Amino acid sequence: MKTLSTTIAMSLVAAVLGSLAGSAAAQGASEGFVNPKDIKWGAAPPSIPKGAKIAVLQGDPSKSGPFVMRLMVPPGYKIPPHWHTQDESLTVISGTFYFGTGDKVETSKAHTLTAGAFHFLSGKDHHYLVAKTEAVIQVNGNGPFDVTYINPDEDPQKAKK
Numbered sequence: 001m002k003t004l005s006t007t008i009a010m011s012l013v014a015a016v017l018g019s020l021a022g023s024a025a026a027q028g029a030s031e032g033f034v035n036p037k038d039i040k041w042g043a044a045p046p047s048i049p050k051g052a053k054i055a056v057l058q059g060d061p062s063k064s065g066p067f068v069m070r071l072m073v074p075p076g077y078k079i080p081p082h083w084h085t086q087d088e089s090l091t092v093i094s095g096t097f098y099f100g101t102g103d104k105v106e107t108s109k110a111h112t113l114t115a116g117a118f119h120f121l122s123g124k125d126h127h128y129l130v131a132k133t134e135a136v137i138q139v140n141g142n143g144p145f146d147v148t149y150i151n152p153d154e155d156p157q158k159a160k161k
Contacts, residue, residue, distance in 0.1 A: 041072060047147040049156045051077055057138075061145035069145075070138050077131040080154035081105065083124050088141035092117045095135025101127050103150045126150055 034057050044052035052073045059067030070093065081103050090099075092113045099119060100110030105128050112132070113119065121127060129137075139145075149155040 039070070044071065046157050047155075049077070049079060059143065061141075061143045063143050065143055066141070067143050067145065068138065068140050070136055072136045073131045073134070075131055075133050077129075077135075078105065079129045081126055081128045081150040082147050083126050083150070084121075084141075084148070085146050086123045086142050086144075088121050088123075088139050090119045090121060091138045091140075093136040093138055096132040097135055097137065098130040098132060099127065100130075101125065105130065 039055045039057070041053040041055045044050075044054045048054070048071070052071055054072075055070045057068040057070065059065055061067040061069055073095075090113075092115050094115050096115075097113045097117075098107045098110035099113050100106060102109075103126055107130055110128075110130070111119075152158065
């Protein structure tokens with residue numbers, strides 16, 4: 001059973017991703033063509049640590065069905081260990097990421113993924129990302145997109161006191 005805070009958080013994520021999906025249609029994604037210069041970047045949803053930008057290229061990640069989105073991050077950016085309900089495919093567009101599996105960040109044990117690298121991730125697989133450089137990663141999946149952090153204290157949606 002979902003808690004009220006989880007329901008509110010998912011509604012907020014849906015609103016942010018839905019508004020970005022609307023901009024994807026304006027970019028020409030509904031026609032199937034999006035050139036790099038036409039990609040509209042916006043702030044990532046609150047379920048992702050601050051500092052990232054996101055662009056939805058196709059679909060609506062907040063709803064059921066296929067979507068394509070890109071995540072742009074600065075050097076040193078980290079998404080703590082987490083999992084998603086649905087499977088997803090990750091493709092590194094630019095830069096270098098450390099991609100690790102498990103419940104704690106250990107870059108010495110992580111895979112280094114560079115531009116062109118691909119990784120399929122099954123739903124509920126525990127993983128984390130650390131950007132070695134400024135980087136862009138493309139996420140293809142089926143919505144609704146969600147993020148569940150292994151350590152609830154690392155969830156950026158939690159109020160920091």
